[in-house]
Amino acid sequence: MAVLELQGISKHFGAIEALSQVDFALDGGEIVGLMGDNGAGKSTLVKIMAGNFPPSGGQMLLEGRPVHFHKPVDARAAGIEVVYQDLALCNNLTASANVFLAREKMRGFGPFRILDDRAMNERARELFDELKSETRPAEKVRMMSGGQRQAVAIARTHLSRAKIVLMDEPTAAISVRQVAEVLDLLRRLREQGMAVLLISHRMPDVFGVADRIVVLRRGHKVADKPIRDSSPEEVTGLITGAIRDA
């Protein structure tokens, strides 16, 4: 059974149809690449899954049960985490403070409770080790490379033991060397049985890590197939509309 299943999802904003009748499933231990041109409906789809707004039609099943998200908090509580393109980190805080933001570990008793930075740093170090990332928990995010920042953002999702991670353009703004680092992080998530949705413009990244590819064009799903049965040329054709569907 799929971890997350979307059935006939539609979304319109006034007269504009952003998504129409999209069916789509995510399995644990799988990386799915979601591709499409600007305005194809990628971010609308992600926002529906993340609980930013409800779909106009269709339903979402989480492990077989229908779910309705009203706020992003609902989606997060259900085990869906989003890693945003701009990463949504506080540069002035340390890596571990970011990982634990709004769910800090405390020590002490009763009303006399203070932040337990040592415990948070230790746990953050474990998470970074699981991701095989060289990120120092007590270092401020401001000082970090793009790849390390991704590790911090991903470790946040790990902390809550999310089942599904939606990655919004994780490789858009970082150097080539760090792209390899980030793709490794994604493989690590897959090894641990998570379902990963990789939203990306970059063909080599998607073909580098994804197991399956989904292509959207003008709000319609035009392809959903194993990556080995496709090719960059075909996907380009699907995105631009040169190939109608596959």
Place this chain on the structure above:
Amino acid sequence: MARQETSDGVTVGIGRHLKAAAEAPLVRRWLAAQPFWVAVAVVLICAVMSWLEPDSFPTRDNFFNITRNFAYIGIMALGMMAVIITGGIDLSVGSVMGLTGIVCGLVLQAGHSWWLAVLAGLGAGALCGLVNGVFVAYVGLPSFVVTLGMLAAARSFAVVLSENKMIYEFGPDGDIFTAIGGGEIAGVSNMVWLLLAMTVVFGFVFRFTRWGRHVYAVGGNEAAARLAGVAVNRIKLQTYTLCALTSAIAAIMVVGWQGSAINALGTGYELRVIASTVIGGANLMGGEGGAFGAFIGATLIEVIRNSLLMAGIDSNWQGAFVGAFIVLAVLLQRIRGSRAD
């Protein structure tokens, strides 16, 4: 970027990470922090002044005066620090101080007890802060605009309430009230003891509590804090209320010390208070600052002010120096910031 990548390459293995973290030396953190260098400047200026003016500068009386004169600015700077760390600003602190002072004076004049005057003063301050906070956090107006409005409004209330008169007949509890603000313990003004205690408390809250962590998070990246589940609006409301409360505390102490309440109390103090926080390392863009910074920033301004007076320089030059220091402090931050990023 290039520099960071090489440092990545050099650091290999977890063992070395642990070592690096353990060695993350307190000394080096101090050396990189602005408050440390401001403290060095304070010590240097005091040393030079003691050498130039051995008869008047390093005396008990002058020490008492200097410390008392920066104490109430420092108290307000602590609250301002919380607001500035969230990325906001409070221009109304001087006016809130004036209004609070008048409220205290009126309650005492009416013959009520000293603690009722204190409570009324704190209440008036908290109310101003709540209004600021609601408009900034929940209505979403820029803090600059909201608190500029409060700067005008609170001062106007102070003038109206006082009927533009000085209040100095404090009634039966007046003596207790003036003893609180004007008294001294072990040769140090009560106000200074209060500032020291409040600096420790604020320092603890900023560093060790979840609330403090969230204040920094709001200033660092408000959107990220909100996504993570930080109650951003509530934190902002609380910082503005806290800031106004520190102004009220300062007003209660100063009215007690001076033995009278005037509606002009605190006029122009917003500049000195904001200057103290910025000189003490607060970043006006939010996310950075600390309690000791507020303390030492207020100290530096007063030591310079006092030194200028002793050196016989016209006191009207003080504004020029304070203004130059604000710009210089921000410029230094910009230079350090561009190196860090």
